[in-house]
Amino acid sequence: MEHVLGSVALACGLIIGLGAIGACIGIALMGGKYLEASARQPELMNELQTKMFLLAGLIDAAFLIGVGIAMLFAFANPFVAK
Numbered sequence: 001m002e003h004v005l006g007s008v009a010l011a012c013g014l015i016i017g018l019g020a021i022g023a024c025i026g027i028a029l030m031g032g033k034y035l036e037a038s039a040r041q042p043e044l045m046n047e048l049q050t051k052m053f054l055l056a057g058l059i060d061a062a063f064l065i066g067v068g069i070a071m072l073f074a075f076a077n078p079f080v081a082k
Contacts (some may be wrong), residue, residue, distance in 0.1 A: 019066035
């Protein structure tokens with residue numbers, strides 16, 4: 001039982017940590033590409049900004065879904081038989 005709880009705690013930390021790193025890298029790459037594109041074609045800045053914010057929300061949503069799954073495993077652990 002203790003091995004299962006320890007493994008679940010480690011998995012929750014990995015889910016949240018790797019998800020945060022992935023979201024940060026994704027938003028950083030997207031922001032850099034947005035700056036490049038808006039410098040090349042300033043007349044498209046409003047359209048690009050709308051798309052950038054939409055994608056930033058989707059990237060954050062994917063990370064928050066991972067956090068929700070990790071919290072499910074941490075507090076309502078389906079791997080522990082009672």
